[in-house]
Amino acid sequence: xxxxxQSPRHEVTEMGQEVTLRCKPxxxxxxxxxxxxTMMRGLELLIYFNNNVPIDDSGxxxxxxxxxxxxxxxxxxxxxxxxxRDSAVYFxxxxxxxxxxxxxxxxxxxxxx
Amino acid sequence: xxxxxxxxxxxxxxxxxxxELRCNYSYGATPYLFWYVQSPGQGLQLLLKYFSGDxxxxxxxxxxxEFKRSQSSFNLRKPSVHWSDAAEYFCAVGPASGGYNKLIFxxxxxxxxxx
Numbered sequence: 001x002x003x004x005x006q007s008p009r010h011e012v013t014e015m016g017q018e019v020t021l022r023c024k025p026x027x028x029x030x031x032x033x034x035x036x037x038t039m040m041r042g043l044e045l046l047i048y049f050n051n052n053v054p055i056d057d058s059g060x061x062x063x064x065x066x067x068x069x070x071x072x073x074x075x076x077x078x079x080x081x082x083x084x085r086d087s088a089v090y091f092x093x094x095x096x097x098x099x100x101x102x103x104x105x106x107x108x109x110x111x112x113x
Numbered sequence: 114x115x116x117x118x119x120x121x122x123x124x125x126x127x128x129x130x131x132x133e134l135r136c137n138y139s140y141g142a143t144p145y146l147f148w149y150v151q152s153p154g155q156g157l158q159l160l161l162k163y164f165s166g167d168x169x170x171x172x173x174x175x176x177x178x179e180f181k182r183s184q185s186s187f188n189l190r191k192p193s194v195h196w197s198d199a200a201e202y203f204c205a206v207g208p209a210s211g212g213y214n215k216l217i218f219x220x221x222x223x224x225x226x227x228x
Contacts, residue, residue, distance in 0.1 A: 004156070042218065042220050042221065043157075043203070043218045043221075045215055045216070048215075055214075056214065056215070091156055091157070093156075093157075098207075098208075098214065099207045099208060099214050099215050099216045100145045100147070100162075100164075100207040100208070100216065101145075101147070101159065101162060102159075102216060103159065104149075104156035104157040104158070105156050106154075106155060106156045107155075107156050
């Protein structure tokens with residue numbers, strides 16, 4: 001079975017541009033998590049969904065960040081407008097048991113210049 | 114407050130030597146416990162998990178971890194390290210039932226392996 005799929009793997013964009021990160025969870029997993037990883041702050045949970053419904057978005061840093069899950073097999077994380085401090089690796093993870101035993105995707109390395 | 118502490122930021126061992134990575138947690142209830150490994154440029158991979166029962170749990174790649182409730186610890190061990198084990202290791206705690214509904218990660222321990 002394929003693992004969590006993320007695209008793109010690398011994204012370089014200029015400040016002010018819109019960025020969309022994509023995630024396909026493991027089939028049958030009804031929890032989906034978005035994380036951000038930086039050297040300074042480590043791994044931060046941004047938002048998570050259960051059955052396509054956002055449950056906790058308290059980690060979303062600002063209104064510039066938004067996430068959607070239109071169906072069980074697809075989610076997006078959008079940053080509009082992007083800023084250099086958004087540069088990080090963004091991970092998507094999925095689970096069938098809730099917050100426990102999450103399976104991570106390979107991540108998207110975002111660089112905002 | 115819930116937290117996970119990994120006291121060692123960096124550890125260097127020689128190939129073939131034994132390894133122990135420390136993890137201490139603070140959690141209001143009995144937690145579920147996890148170790149993840151992140152190789153350079155990769156996502157996090159689940160190494161092992163503890164839910165209940167035997168406090169010594171076996172994982173993939175020859176790793177094991179021991180849950181010690183009295184010490185609030187869940188240390189990761191490997192008897193003989195291979196060069197391919199060089200990576201960053203994260204300890205995490207999650208809710209066993211209800212309550213706080215997020216996985217809490219430690220800051221990570223970066224392992225270097227000398228030939």
